[in-house]
Each structure stands twice: as C-alpha cells, then as structure tokens.
Amino acid sequence: MRPVGVEEEFLIVDGADGQPVALGDVLERLQGDDGLSSEMKQEQIETCTLPRIGLAELARDITTRRASADTVARSVGARSVALATSPLPVTTTTTPGLRYEQMVQRFGLTAAEQLTCGCHVHVEVESDEEGVAVLDRIRVWLPVVAALTANSPFWNGVDTGYASYRAQAWNRWPTAGPCEIFGSAEAYHAQVRGILRSGVPLDEGQIYFDARLSHRHPTVEIRVGDVCLFADDAVLLAAVVRGLVETAARQWRAGVEPVPASATQLRLACWQASRFGLDGQLMDPPTGERRAAFGVVMGLLDHLQPALKDQGELGTVEFLLFQALARGTGAVRQRTVHARAGSLGAVVADAVEASNLPVTSLQDLTHPFLLSSNQDS
Numbered sequence: 001m002r003p004v005g006v007e008e009e010f011l012i013v014d015g016a017d018g019q020p021v022a023l024g025d026v027l028e029r030l031q032g033d034d035g036l037s038s039e040m041k042q043e044q045i046e047t048c049t050l051p052r053i054g055l056a057e058l059a060r061d062i063t064t065r066r067a068s069a070d071t072v073a074r075s076v077g078a079r080s081v082a083l084a085t086s087p088l089p090v091t092t093t094t095t096p097g098l099r100y101e102q103m104v105q106r107f108g109l110t111a112a113e114q115l116t117c118g119c120h121v122h123v124e125v126e127s128d129e130e131g132v133a134v135l136d137r138i139r140v141w142l143p144v145v146a147a148l149t150a151n152s153p154f155w156n157g158v159d160t161g162y163a164s165y166r167a168q169a170w171n172r173w174p175t176a177g178p179c180e181i182f183g184s185a186e187a188y189h190a191q192v193r194g195i196l197r198s199g200v201p202l203d204e205g206q207i208y209f210d211a212r213l214s215h216r217h218p219t220v221e222i223r224v225g226d227v228c229l230f231a232d233d234a235v236l237l238a239a240v241v242r243g244l245v246e247t248a249a250r251q252w253r254a255g256v257e258p259v260p261a262s263a264t265q266l267r268l269a270c271w272q273a274s275r276f277g278l279d280g281q282l283m284d285p286p287t288g289e290r291r292a293a294f295g296v297v298m299g300l301l302d303h304l305q306p307a308l309k310d311q312g313e314l315g316t317v318e319f320l321l322f323q324a325l326a327r328g329t330g331a332v333r334q335r336t337v338h339a340r341a342g343s344l345g346a347v348v349a350d351a352v353e354a355s356n357l358p359v360t361s362l363q364d365l366t367h368p369f370l371l372s373s374n375q376d377s
Helices: 024-030 055-074 098-107 128-148 165-170 185-197 231-253 263-276 293-310 314-327 330-341 344-355
Strands: 004-014 036-038 044-048 078-081 118-124 211-213 219-226 281-283 290-292
Touching (some): 004 055, 004 231, 024 044, 024 055, 036 055, 044 055, 055 231, 128 211, 128 219, 128 231, 128 263, 128 281, 165 219, 165 263, 219 231, 231 293, 263 281, 281 293, 330 344
Antiparallel strands (some): 004 044, 118 219, 211 219, 281 290
C-alpha cells in the first residue's frame, strides 16, 4: 500500500469572540516538537502527519495534530479551528519574510486578502512517470473530492452563496486550477519550466495546480480540498485520494487512457462543486453530464471499490462516506448553526468544538457500512 500523509491548515481565532488573531509565528515558537508551522498569514497554522500506511495510524496522527494545535493556541488565549475561510471579517497579517513580501508586492490584493485553509493529501508514487499518469487520470474526479470537503460558505462577514468560497478565493492565483492532460513526465516538467520562465510565479512552490508532483517528496499532492471541519472527514479524504491514486496507477499499467475532459470542462465542474457542494448537481466523470451529487459520489465509490477492497479499506471508507453524507458538509453545519443562533461568532465557536473532536473510534472504523453503492437520487 502507498504511504499517505495529510497537511491541514487551521485558523487561529480569539478564544472569546472567534475573531482571527495574528499568532502564527508565536504558536510555531511555542509548539516544541508537535509538527506545527506558520503559513503566509499569521492568522493560520499548519499541521502535517507522518506518511502512514494504515488509516488507524493516520487517524491518530490527525487527531493528535489537531489537539496539539489547539492546546498551543489555548496557551495564549486563542483556539485552533478547522474553517477554510473566516466567517468574521478580518484584515490579514502577512508573515515576515522576503518570499512573502515578494508575493504581496507581485500579486497585490490576491495575496493581501489570502486567508484560506486547505487540506492537502500526499500519496507516494514510484516515479514521475507514474505520478503524471496518475495526475492525468484522477483529474476528472477532483471536483467530486472538492464537493465532499466544502467548508467555507462565509467570507468577510457574509454568506457567499457558495459551499466552498475558499476555492473561489484560491483560484485567483494565476497557476491555480485544473490542467490539461500532460501525457508524460517530460511534458509535465516542460510545462512547469515554461510557467516559471514566464516570470509570473516566484518559484516552483507557487505551481498551484489542483494536483501536482511534489517538488520536495516522491508523491503526488492533491490540493483541492477545504480543510475538513471534522477529523473523520480528513481521514475519509485521505483514503479516497489514495484510492484514486492506486486506481489511476492500475489503469495506466493496464493501458486505460485518461478521460479526455478539457481543462475548461473541469474548471466548470470545479465551479459547480464550489457553488453547491453536495446539495446540487456535479459533473459525472465517465459521461461528462450533470448528475445529482449523491449519484456521482456513489459512482466515485464504485470507481474505487476494487482498490479499496484489495487494501482492506472498503468498509472503513463506506462507513466514513455515508456518515459524511448523512451529516452534511462543513458548509451545511456552518449555515445550520448560523440560522439557529443568528451569529457568526456562534458559527466559529461551534466549529472550534467540532474540529477538535477525535476521529471516530478506530474499532468502529473496521465495521463495513452495508449500503449498496449503486443507488442514485
């Protein structure tokens, strides 16, 4: 099985009123060996798990890292919260450093307003050639992954109408979004070199494709997800992404060609996922047609079933997936709390508690959730 690791970004908020506070560098200095690092904006912090084979180990890492981030934040009167954008208005503070200063100077308001929290999943690949073959074959499924993680309906104090407004804010970066089919590792690297020669991004770290080869690790990095409100959903995201990577690698070895969707089609599919999450229609990857989100998610489960069975994870993924579908996305939870309480501060307070719940009992994760994956709605 392929090792998988998860990077999660969290907002740092005032423990009393939920307002984002600029404490990223403070928390990084206080954290000891808890694996916390500051980001471009001082109002956020990042955690990173170790590469793991078993989902139980990964679940423990995610729970531990979330708890560590919140514990360190509480030591200075703040909290760590898994919100992909701030419900409350905020004026952001850029972390000191030459690179970040250059980013603000070059990208203006896009960089100045940038305060979004994502969840990035790394999955090991054997080579760049296998990695690019994977990128070419998972691209059509990434909007579905994005819809599952939607957790950012509010921005600067207003309901945006989107399930994931983080995706809208993030895609203002010039290199962000879906790509065309590359066809080979040589073509991938040639495109990256061409982008860098344009002088637009500062460096390779600013290649913000929805999915890319990591320039630091022997992995593909999938970057479309909002940070998940619930730790359970972060485990689900990692399992689904690893299943996609393994399935794609098998297809490549078997000579199965990628689905020939254009980047323009995928950009539209990503917009649908961002706008509606799981509460509307999504692009069905095999056909390119619009379909009820539930049916598309069931199609994703069918697509992953052989790999998940071989890896002994099908029952776990079914349990977590149907739990997420029954509960709703983080965006649904935020809007429900806001409708009930009438306060964005209450949304943040609820999210603080939800995001620091431990992963569902690991014993429970071994029980298959028996529901046919062929249903539609």
